[in-house]
Amino acid sequence: xxxxxxxxxxxxxxxxxxxxxxxxxxxxxxxxxxxxxxxxxxxxxxxxxxxxxxxxxxxxxxxxxxxxxxxxxxxxxxxxxxxxxxxxxxxxxxxxxxxxxxxxxxxxxxxxxxxxxxxxxxxxxxxxxxxxxxxxxxxxxxxxxxxxxxxxxxxxxxxxxxxxxxxxxxxxxxxxxxxxxxxxxxxxxxxxxxxxxxxxxxxxxxxxxxxxxxxxxxxxxxxxxxxxxxxxxxxxxxxxxxxxxxxxxxxxxxxxxxxxxxxxxxxxxxxxxxxxxxxxxxxxxxxxxxxxxxxxxxxxxxxxxxxxxxxxxxxxxxxxxxxxxxxxxxxxxxxxxxxxxxxxxxxxxxxxxxxxxxxxxxxxxxxxxxxxxxxxxxxxxxxxxxxxxxxxxxxxxxxxxxxxxxxxxxxxxxxxxxxxxxxxxxxxxxxxxxxxxxxxxxxxxxxxxxxxxxxxxxxxxxxxxxxxxxxxxxxxxxx
Amino acid sequence: xxxxxxxxxxxxxxxxxxxxxxxxxxxxxxxxxxxxxxxxxxxxxxxxxxxxxxxxxxxxxxxxxxxxxxxxxxxxxxxxxxxxxxxxxxxxxxxxxxxxxxxxxxxxxxxxxxxxxxxxxxxxxxxxxxxxxxxxxxxxxxxxxxxxxxxxxxxxxxxxxxxxxxxxxxxxxxxxxxxxxxxxxxxxxxxxxxxxxxxxxxxxxxxxxxxxxxxxxxxxxxxxxxxxxxxxxxxxxxxxxxxxxxxxxxxxxxxxxxxxxxxxxxxxxxxxxxxxxxxxxxxxxxxxxxxxxxxxxxxxxxxxxxxxxxxxxxxxxxxxxxxxxxxxxxxxxxxxxxxxxxxxxxxxxxxxxxxxxxxxxxxxxxxxxxxxxxxxxxxxxxxxxxxxxxxxxxxxxxxxxxxxxxxxxxxxxxxxxxxxxxxxxxxxxxxxxxxxxxxxxxxxxxxxxxxxxxxxxxxxxxxxxxxxxxxxxxxxxxx
Numbered sequence: 018x019x020x021x022x023x024x025x026x027x028x029x030x031x032x033x034x035x036x037x038x039x040x041x042x043x044x045x046x047x048x049x050x051x052x053x054x055x056x057x058x059x060x061x062x063x064x065x066x067x068x069x070x071x072x073x074x075x076x077x078x079x080x081x082x083x084x085x086x087x088x089x090x091x092x093x094x095x096x097x098x099x100x101x102x103x104x105x106x107x108x109x110x111x112x113x114x115x116x117x118x119x120x121x122x123x124x125x126x127x128x129x130x131x132x133x134x135x136x137x138x139x140x141x142x143x144x145x146x147x148x149x150x151x152x153x154x155x156x157x158x159x160x161x162x163x164x165x166x167x168x169x170x171x172x173x174x175x176x177x178x179x180x181x182x183x184x185x186x187x188x189x190x191x192x193x194x195x196x197x198x199x200x201x202x203x204x205x206x207x208x209x210x211x212x213x214x215x216x217x218x219x220x221x222x223x224x225x226x227x228x229x230x231x232x233x234x235x236x237x238x239x240x241x242x243x244x245x246x247x248x249x250x251x252x253x254x255x256x257x258x259x260x261x262x263x264x265x266x267x268x269x270x271x272x273x274x275x276x277x278x279x280x281x282x283x284x285x286x287x288x289x290x291x292x293x294x295x296x297x298x299x300x301x302x303x304x305x306x307x308x309x310x311x312x313x314x315x316x317x318x319x320x321x322x323x324x325x326x327x328x329x330x331x332x333x334x335x336x337x338x339x340x341x342x343x344x345x346x347x348x349x350x351x352x353x354x355x356x357x358x359x360x361x362x363x364x365x366x367x368x369x370x371x372x373x374x375x376x377x378x379x380x381x382x383x384x385x386x387x388x389x390x391x392x393x394x395x396x397x398x399x400x401x402x403x404x405x406x407x408x409x410x411x412x413x414x415x416x417x418x419x420x421x422x423x424x425x426x427x428x429x430x431x432x433x434x435x436x437x438x439x440x441x442x443x444x445x446x447x448x449x450x451x452x453x454x455x456x457x458x459x460x461x462x463x464x465x466x467x468x469x470x471x472x473x474x475x476x477x478x479x480x481x482x483x484x485x486x487x488x489x490x491x492x493x494x495x496x
Numbered sequence: 497x498x499x500x501x502x503x504x505x506x507x508x509x510x511x512x513x514x515x516x517x518x519x520x521x522x523x524x525x526x527x528x529x530x531x532x533x534x535x536x537x538x539x540x541x542x543x544x545x546x547x548x549x550x551x552x553x554x555x556x557x558x559x560x561x562x563x564x565x566x567x568x569x570x571x572x573x574x575x576x577x578x579x580x581x582x583x584x585x586x587x588x589x590x591x592x593x594x595x596x597x598x599x600x601x602x603x604x605x606x607x608x609x610x611x612x613x614x615x616x617x618x619x620x621x622x623x624x625x626x627x628x629x630x631x632x633x634x635x636x637x638x639x640x641x642x643x644x645x646x647x648x649x650x651x652x653x654x655x656x657x658x659x660x661x662x663x664x665x666x667x668x669x670x671x672x673x674x675x676x677x678x679x680x681x682x683x684x685x686x687x688x689x690x691x692x693x694x695x696x697x698x699x700x701x702x703x704x705x706x707x708x709x710x711x712x713x714x715x716x717x718x719x720x721x722x723x724x725x726x727x728x729x730x731x732x733x734x735x736x737x738x739x740x741x742x743x744x745x746x747x748x749x750x751x752x753x754x755x756x757x758x759x760x761x762x763x764x765x766x767x768x769x770x771x772x773x774x775x776x777x778x779x780x781x782x783x784x785x786x787x788x789x790x791x792x793x794x795x796x797x798x799x800x801x802x803x804x805x806x807x808x809x810x811x812x813x814x815x816x817x818x819x820x821x822x823x824x825x826x827x828x829x830x831x832x833x834x835x836x837x838x839x840x841x842x843x844x845x846x847x848x849x850x851x852x853x854x855x856x857x858x859x860x861x862x863x864x865x866x867x868x869x870x871x872x873x874x875x876x877x878x879x880x881x882x883x884x885x886x887x888x889x890x891x892x893x894x895x896x897x898x899x900x901x902x903x904x905x906x907x908x909x910x911x912x913x914x915x916x917x918x919x920x921x922x923x924x925x926x927x928x929x930x931x932x933x934x935x936x937x938x939x940x941x942x943x944x945x946x947x948x949x950x951x952x953x954x955x956x957x958x959x960x961x962x963x964x965x966x967x968x969x970x971x972x973x974x975x
Contacts, residue, residue: 130744130859131890177691186691188700189668204950209857211889212656212665212931214704215947216973217955221667221700225693242748265609269721271795273752316750378688380609410690411610452691468694471683475962476696482961483954494695 025112027067031088035070035114038080043120045069054095054115057103062458064107066093069115075195075203075234078116082232083201085114091488092116094228096170097141099162101374102457104174104227104493113491118169121234124148132240133192133209138169138233145238154240157184161358169233175225177453179277179311182409184241186453187224193237194220199230199484209237222479227455228490230483244313247276248321249350250329252341253304257383259337260308264379264409266328267310274321276313278409280382282306285360285403288418292366293359299342299352308338308408309357360405364418367401369425371432373415373439376452382408385415389442393417396438397431412452415439461496504591506546510567514549514593517559522599524548533574533594536582541937543586545572548594554674554682554713557595561711562680564593570967571595573707575649576620578641580853581936583653583706583972592970595711597648603627604714611719612671612688617648617712624717633719636663640837648712654704656932658756658790661888663720665932666703672716673699678709678963688716701958706934707969709962723792726755727800728829729808731820732783736862738816739787743858743888745807746789753800757888758788759861764839764882767897771845772838778821778831787817787887788836839884843897846880848904850911852894852918855931861887864894868921872896875917876910891931894918940975 036044045051046068055064072078085092091113095105107113118139126135129152136145142156142163149156160166160178170176172194176187184190193208206220223230254260257280264278283305289296290303312321325343332338344350364370377385390402399420406414417435419428440450440463450467451460464473477495480487515523524530525547534543551557564571570592574584586592597618605614608631615624621635621642628635639645639657649655651673655666663669672687685699702709733739736759743757762784768775769782791800804822811817823829843849856864869881878899885893896914898907919929919942929946930939943952956974959966 128857128859130740131857132747133857175693175697177693181691185668186693188697189664198950198954202950202953204954206951208928209926210855210928210931211858212660212855212886212891213928214654214656214665214932214934215928215930216704216935216943216952217709217958218654218667218700218704219951219954221697222958225695225697230696242751261609268611269794271793272721273793314750314752315748376689376691378607378610378612379690380607407691412691447688449687449689449692449694451694452689453693455693456695464695471677471681472685472698473695474681475677475683475698478961479696479701479958482957 023110024065025110027090027112027114028088031084031090032068034084035068035081038084039070039072039077043071043073043077045071051115054098054117055107057106058099059101062103062106064109065111066107066113066115067111069117071117071120073120075197078121078232078234079197079201079203081116082197082199086200086488089486089488090114091491093490094118094169094173094232096138096167097162097165099166099170100174100457101454102459104455104457105170106458108492116232118167118234125235127152128209129154131209134238134240135207135209135235136168136238137235138167140168142166142168142171149240150243153243155243156238157241158187158190168236172224172233172236173226173228174455177407177412179279179407181407182278183275188221190239191220191224191236192239194223194233195235196223197232197234199489207235207237227457227493229480229494231489242315244315245317246319246321247311247313247350248325249344249353250310250325250341251299251353252308252310252329253300253339254306254308254337255339257306257386260306260408261380261383262337263308263332266332270328271324274312274314275409277309277311279309279357279406280306280408280413281309281357281360281405282403284401285405286356288363288367288403289356289359292363296356296359297352298356299349300340304339309353357405360403364403364416368419369428370416370418371435373436374452374454375415375439375443375448375450376412377443377446377448379409379411381446382411382413385413385442385446385448389415389439392438392442393435396434399423456494458492461494464494464496502589503544504589506569506591506593507567510563510569511547513563514547514560517563518549518551518556522550522552522556524550530594533577533596534586536585537578538580541582541585543588544590545586545592545594546590548596550596550599552599554676557600557711557713558676558680558682560595561676561678565679565967568965568967569593570970572969573597573648573652573711575617575646576641576644578645578649579653579936580933581938583934583936584649585937587971597646597713600713606631607688608633610688613717613719614686614688614714615647615717616714617646619647621645621647621650628719629722632722634722635717636720637666637669647715651703651712651715652705652707653934656886656891658758658886660886661757662752662754667700669718670699670703670715671718673702673712674714675702676711676713678968686714686716706936706972708959708973709968721794723794724796725798725800726790726792726829727804728823728832729789729804729820730778730832731787731789731808732779732818733785733787733816734818736785736865739785739887740859740862741816742787742811745811749807750803753791753793754888755792756788756790758836758885759887759892760786760788760836760839760884761882763880764884765835767842767846767882768835768838771842775835775838776831777835778828779819783818788832836884839882843882843895847898848907849895849897850914852915853931853933854894854918854922854927854929855889855891856922856925856927858888858890860925861890861892864892864921864925864927868894868918871917871921872914875913878902935973937971940973943973943975
């Protein structure tokens with residue numbers, strides 16, 4: 018751990034140079050201004066920084082990075098700062114500067130024939146979605162923090178979310194990138210091509226690299242035609258196996274219309290119904306397990322409602338669905354999604370909780386839910402097992418809430434035991450210890466164990482080749 | 497150019513070591529056996545090699561690569577050897593060994609719930625398609641050489657093909673990889689996860705690297721539900737602009753059912769009808785431009801035929817389609833595709849031709865066809881402009897056949913002039929000089945001009961980090 022008692026201030030000459038590049042508006046140095054940028058929103062980490070630099074253009078960003086590189090000062094690229102794993106916080110010794118992309122927020126181009134959106138890193142995901150919708154297009158990325166998260170961070174962390182089952186992760190939506198490299202050079206890879214086999218696929222190296230290889234300043238994203246029919250159903254199902262069976266039926270029938278397929282546990286739903294004011298279950302009674310299905314298509318007269326009704330009727334007949342409700346309008350749709358989206362908040366209100374953002378092959382989700390649940394209960398009787406999430410892509414947020422009445426600190430003191438317990442099952446099922454949140458500062462210590470050997474050595478070799486002085490977001494990903 | 501008069505034989509001790517690893521069956525050393533592996537099938541390049549090594553397992557492949565690395569001998573990984581750009585031919589001086597993956601041809605696993613196929617590099621694409629189909633699944637990669645091309649080469653070159661418009665390139669179908677690194681270490685990244693954010697995305701670095709970073713020995717590929725309805729139409733259209741308009745209409749209506757959308761020029765079709773024995777145009781008269789549309793879906797009772805008919809009827813009313821025919825059965829479908837697939841063969845029979853595998857943003861395909869065609873005609877009156885290919889992803893094979901009666905050698909002597917003429921237009925339209933065939937030995941000289949500066953420097957830095965002694969497929973990609 019860095020010694021917070023030994024601050025390493027950034028040279029005043031560098032700050033003066035940076036001010037000359039970005040101007041007064043582009044440089045925050047007052048502690049009251051910089052504090053919010055130095056802490057992650059989950060409050061897992063609090064760093065310090067002498068300055069937050071806010072370039073207004075790619076050229077400014079490049080000059081800033083070059084000046085920092087020449088001074089040997091590390092840079093922490095930051096978007097909306099909504100990382101779940103402390104991916105954008107500077108070090109505690111104050112030796113790193115934060116490079117905020119927030120002022121680079123222009124939509125550069127949208128082509129509704131090519132279905133491409135060329136956009137700067139600082140645009141929020143919500144603003145990008147809106148820009149697409151205004152031209153009758155869909156940007157199919159949706160995450161809880163979309164009002165704050167920015168495109169640059171979304172790509173640097175390869176964000177997932179609810180629609181991955183259909184459209185893939187952020188990675189799958191990127192056609193082109195513009196990146197400022199660790200020495201201040203600009204790589205302009207803003208191509209809008211669906212096919213381009215001309216050497217190594219650099220864009221996929223920067224996507225998901227969490228800012229450790231350079232600063233993403235702009236991107237070309239794929240768009241899709243906007244859906245015209247949307248149907249949402251909430252189902253009570255007797256088991257995780259039944260939920261998987263239901264998913265498989267929808268997938269076999271018409272994979273291309275599954276916009277989301279989410280799993281929720283009975284325990285998690287109970288917490289939502291108890292702790293969230295306007296949460297109401299639109300089913301006759303509570304259940305042990307739930308599935309939330311969203312279908313959507315741009316096809317006119319597609320008859321998605323009939324599809325949903327007939328598949329669910331058959332599923333009820335076959336005993337894999339106990340009860341189901343279809344949203345009749347937009348507000349009912351929102352009310353059903355509300356039950357899913359408030360899971361984290363409900364868990365927060367129920368006391369301390371330990372989060373595990375894990376994934377397994379889709380076919381193994383039921384086994385994950387059963388085995389990891391049993392293992393955690395064996396570890397700590399009374400622990401509340403509240404797994405939920407993206408069943409359709411095998412990504413379950415396997416969260417554990419403290420036993421009722423237990424001391425929160427005593428519970429959290431065992432967080433590593435709990436994470437290891439879940440992790441063992443995940444590993445046995447060929448899963449991953451970080452499905453969509455990434456590594457950041459929270460999980461580098463897990464890398465040698467899970468991705469060690471040739472894999473971590475390769476990552477280190479690439480990091481060293483691209484950023485030999487380790488000046489780009491140091492302390493993230495690598496242990 | 498290497499001096500072919502100065503052969504650099506591989507040390508006999510290395511050959512003995514290799515024989516001890518792979519056995520007699522795994523090592524070909526007779527010139528009559530190795531010759532076919534040392535020449536590319538287009539006969540653009542003829543190299544020489546002292547041995548073709550055919551390991552039967554990943555472990556053997558790793559030991560082979562390690563032994564070669566220790567001896568300082570370069571390795572050329574080779575699959576079906578169907579590269580269009582000489583991507584798998586060894587050097588002319590005999591200093592490189594060919595590593596054939598042909599004996600690593602097992603399907604390791606197919607999971608119809610996860611929709612994943614775990615497969616070794618030496619399986620042909622056709623055999624992989626068949627393995628998927630046997631379980632009611634679709635492996636949506638289709639290229640002309642699929643009976644010979646192997647999965648390893650398909651991935652190393654990021655193959656494209658007819659279905660890219662819907663399913664993306666080979667890159668988009670890869671969930672996991674197993675790779676033998678240049679020093680003989682094995683990276684086992686055979687994960688079957690839809691979400692996994694744990695450091696750099698190494699698999700996308702090896703896909704498309706043309707064997708210059710390591711040897712792909714196995715992969716996990718995404719599968720899809722098999723379509724139950726398929727419709728194929730051939731349309732006569734008045735202009736490239738009309739073809740694009742038609743594509744856009746289908747895309748807006750139901751992008752998820754467009755399996756292929758191909759463009760053909762009147763001149764190209766004329767060559768097919770003249771030179772291919774059983775080619776017959778199922779329309780009343782020839783046209784200046786054609787579009788081939790294939791729709792497919794796993795949805796039962798999807799009514800694709802009605803969709804096709806109503807969109808085409810509207811298009812005819814609006815004057816963007818002059819005539820159209822729908823295939824009534826499988827053999828009619830094949831007959832229509834035959835017209836498209838025999839384009840290369842017909843051009844071959846018509847004399848010498850120059851091929852340009854280029855791409856532009858989809859919206860700019862009509863401009864590419866017009867401008868590059870006019871520029872080539874201005875360069876060489878009488879030249880036959882025969883562009884065809886994947887309009888739906890902006891990838892046009894912009895081929896030029898020699899003027900009738902011209903001397904073939906005289907025509908081919910101007911191939912660089914012709915390629916440059918097309919290239920200038922492509923560049924002006926923000927396109928790529930290699931859409932799906934890659935760089936190989938044919939196009940490294942174009943890299944500095946098209947991908948120079950920071951991009952090529954980054955590629956070189958990565959190459960050096962992963963293969964510091966340049967022992968993996970040297971002479972490919974890099975100039």
